[in-house]
Amino acid sequence: MSAMTIIESKSLTIAQAMSAYLRMVERARSKPTMLSYKNALHIFSAMLKSKSLEPESAPILQLNEDHFAKFVEYLNDYATATEQLYLQAVKGFYLYLDSERLTDVNQSRLIVLIRQRARRPGKRSPQYRLNEIDTMLDKARDVQNLIAATVKDNDETNAKLRAYRDRALLFTLAETGFRVHEACNLRRGDIDWNEGRAIIIGKGNKQAVVRFTSYTLQVLKEYLSQRAELDGKSGKQLSSLPLFARHDKGAGKKVKPMTTTTGRNIVKERVEQFLGKDLVGQITPHTFRHYFVTSTLRATGNLAIAQRLARHENIQVTDRYTQLTDDELDKAYYEVFEKDSKWKQK
8 A cells, every 4th residue: 555645745845755765775775776876866856956946845746757857968967877877766766756656657758768868878898808818728738837836735636637627627618608607517428529519508597509629628538537537436427427526625536516616716726827916807717708709709700600609698798799909900991991992092
């Protein structure tokens, strides 16, 4: 049942309605969100005052969608992201007024006003660290590089197993497009070694085919070869064992599946080893997925193929990876306009 009818709201001021709305937001949202909404309504109040509507004394029934339209224009001098946040907060205030029957609100008009008049945040070009991933993979090809960095904190057997596993994981992430949790959930039996592919249940509980390069299959086989004795003593069918296993004191001689946290930590450790501490946190397992999608796009130029291989539901997600470097743009421009220009002076 509504807290107040439209008839009862005649004596309610705009400021009082705002306070009631913010109390509701405070109960349902985080503190940072509450502070952002509070600031948005403060700006909205300032705009109303500039239009000769005093929130402290004006009844809530005087507020309408025209004031929201003026607020959209009022925010033109603010950053686009700030504008979006403040409009969301004030739109929420209008919806609150409607739901509590404090005044009549045309919700469809609010939506149209935002679509037609509000600015859209510009797209930022994400940094995919392609060169850095190439550097990591190049150094990881020599497994001795990984063993040398691992042996100081582990016995020689575990250090070797971890080195072969980490190399296999890095190439799997880079050349298959697996999300880190998907890679960690793989079983040996999931891979068709002859066809070079795996059938998995991926994001959205959907079945998908993931392909492997011959080199990734090679480093996976080399890792499993190093693990053969451990797997053989497990007493379990090889196909049921995890593809990537733990190799720490907690696992002992058991073949336990690697967690997603371990997968992230492997990338973190190898980033620090090969690229330095400055890039720790900037390159994550998901960066390898970016690398996979961008590499596919650059090789094929086909957005639909990249979408299918990356298993993106929406092609707009794949489209975010279509950034080009300045060198590539310079080369393309030269090929199109300069190389064989018919306007060249003879």
